[in-house]
Amino acid sequence: MNETRKWILHRISAIILAPLFFWVYFSLISLSTKNYQEAIYFFKNPLFLVLTTILFFIGFFHVKISLSEIFEDYIHNKKIKDVANILVLILSIIIPTITLILLIYKI
Amino acid sequence: MTDNQNPLSPHLQIYRWHISSLLSITHRISGVVNLFSLILIFFWLIVLSLGESNYELFLLVINSFIGKFILIGFTWSMSFHILSGIRHLVWDMGYGFEIKTANISGAIVIISSLILTIIFWLLGRGYI
Numbered sequence: 001m002n003e004t005r006k007w008i009l010h011r012i013s014a015i016i017l018a019p020l021f022f023w024v025y026f027s028l029i030s031l032s033t034k035n036y037q038e039a040i041y042f043f044k045n046p047l048f049l050v051l052t053t054i055l056f057f058i059g060f061f062h063v064k065i066s067l068s069e070i071f072e073d074y075i076h077n078k079k080i081k082d083v084a085n086i087l088v089l090i091l092s093i094i095i096p097t098i099t100l101i102l103l104i105y106k107i
Numbered sequence: 108m109t110d111n112q113n114p115l116s117p118h119l120q121i122y123r124w125h126i127s128s129l130l131s132i133t134h135r136i137s138g139v140v141n142l143f144s145l146i147l148i149f150f151w152l153i154v155l156s157l158g159e160s161n162y163e164l165f166l167l168v169i170n171s172f173i174g175k176f177i178l179i180g181f182t183w184s185m186s187f188h189i190l191s192g193i194r195h196l197v198w199d200m201g202y203g204f205e206i207k208t209a210n211i212s213g214a215i216v217i218i219s220s221l222i223l224t225i226i227f228w229l230l231g232r233g234y235i
Binding site: 011014015018021022024025026027028029030032033035036039040043052055056059060063066067070095098099102103106107 | 135138139141142145146148149151152153155156159162163166169170178181182185189192193196199227228230231232233
């Protein structure tokens with residue numbers, strides 16, 4: 001991906017994530033006082049399911065760009081840097097996908 | 108390489124911290140912490156899918172002293188990163204670079220992130 005595009009997408013993802021994080025934190029803090037049934041009921045709500053999925057996919061997209069920026073600054077060995085970037089890429093695809101599967105089939 | 112006279116910067120032992128550099132590195136650290144909070148939410152969903160008895164145990168951990176400490180820390184980290192991120196976005200648009208303005212906006216970010224964390228917990232826990 002070219003750097004300018006990466007920079008712009010990083011900002012756009014940040015703008016999408018900010019309200020989502022407010023929502024998810026408020027929800028989780030209040031869910032921490034509630035029981036299992038209410039938590040299940042919460043994530044079964046189609047709107048919340050969609051919001052949680054967006055949070056994970058865009059969240060990990062933001063993580064991917066940010067971490068490769070950090071690696072660029074602190075890891076000087078190119079091989080280690082490449083491996084680190086690939087690991088983050090794999091994680092940022094796998095975790096949101098598992099989340100989506102959990103939300104649809106398991107909860 | 109033996110004759111390298113370039114100053115090492117920033118030399119952390121004698122480095123005088125400024126609000127700008129403090130916020131810059133905290134923005135990064137809080138970003139990484141937010142990644143862990145995302146992983147905690149992921150874990151939360153996994154436990155939820157494992158059934159009621161596991162979830163009850165998870166709630167017990169989350170509501171313990173350490174659990175609350177971690178959750179409050181994550182809430183602050185998220186609040187800080189978002190507010191500091193807004194500050195960065197304003198810079199990206201070309202405003203707020205004067206030293207005085209940057210210092211004031213930095214102080215506003217720190218104070219508001221603390222206030223926001225308190226508001227989140229009061230609202231989320233149903234005290235307000």
